[in-house]
Amino acid sequence: MPLTDDVAVRRRISRQAQATHERREQILDAAVAAFNESGFNGTSIRDVAARVGMSHTGVLHHFPDKAALLEAVLDRRLERAVAEFPLETGDGEVFLRSLVALAERDAQAPDDLRLYCTIAAEALSPTHPAHGYFTQWYHQARASVLTALLDLERRGHFTGHGVSIETAAVQIASMRDGLNQHWLLAPDEVDLVGATRAQLRFYTDLDL
Template sequence: MPLTDDVPVRRRSNRQAIATAERREQILDAAMTAFAEAGYHATSMRDIAGRVALSHTGLLHHFPDKAALLEAVLDRDLERAAVDAMLDPRQGESFLRGLVALAERDARDPERTRFYCVVGAEALTPTHPAHGYFRQWYARVREAVTAALEDLERRGHYTGPAGGIPLAAVHIASMREGLNQHWLLAPDEVDLVAAVTEQLQQYTDLPLNVLHGSSRSTTGA
């Protein structure tokens, strides 16, 4: 605070903190790319350090080990997704539209989607450092989708199977796994956003395609 009422304080920006934050973002970007290309186990900390022109010791200054780095990549992406889509399971309509918005975002960023496909598949092994992380995340997604569908049901806009909301939540929470692989392998044939929109539309009579600007037909999904 000012030392006197009439003398403003001139705060200097903490250049070191800013530089550290920027370097951290560079490391996370490089790690996501490396994990998407080769997977977690086949990627070394030295490889990631080389991508951002850091020494191995310099990288360890930011992240103590590879598992911590992977967790940071996952945390950052989930935080960004929450901000981008503004997902609120208490509002079923906006929640489903948020899922469409996330599909649109992912369609613009194949590397991110590939990262989740590769690491998610590896994490099926109980010894993988992200195994518990994905288990917890998928459970939270199912809970959120269930809440969103229940809100639609209360408002009279749920069109899925009567009494089948828990199973419908499983279907919605898991549908992207297969769709992502179809799209990554044949992006000119599979319209990811259209497939997601059409699948979600089965559970509500409210229009969900207001955010969807693609006109390609969907095949192979």
């Protein structure tokens, strides 16, 4: 218990806990590389273990199966994005600017983006372990965009040009999926950040 209400207790992280965290990060990095190369279905736990220099059972000590490993990879990607950009804000202007900043970040990390696109495509199958994950994620994305656009409308900055806010939310939430594919296949021909910014400007009079 803290000695005072406004002083937090500092707890020392044990060496074992730190080592476990670092090992899990190494496994997740290896999984990203393996999934990028062969997709989820074409990757085995043994493939990931070999990249880290561990045994098959060693990886399973941290992640009970391949589905759990995939979920951890996706969770880490989302957690990093939320930590870096205010994507859960109700401020429409901040949200749209965050989408542009996220595109700038993704343009610098093509492997991470490629993994997302690969797994998202595979997850269209109802039997894929990430199917429910992406169903929930896309629902959440549409809801977040809708909240942002409603805020812009209240402040007089929504310019949908006849498009309803509900439809605009779907369009914005879907925009990057198509752009990602074009950019990953032809990065010298497609401006990921510029196209993202230009499309968002269709819905607002703000200078993004």
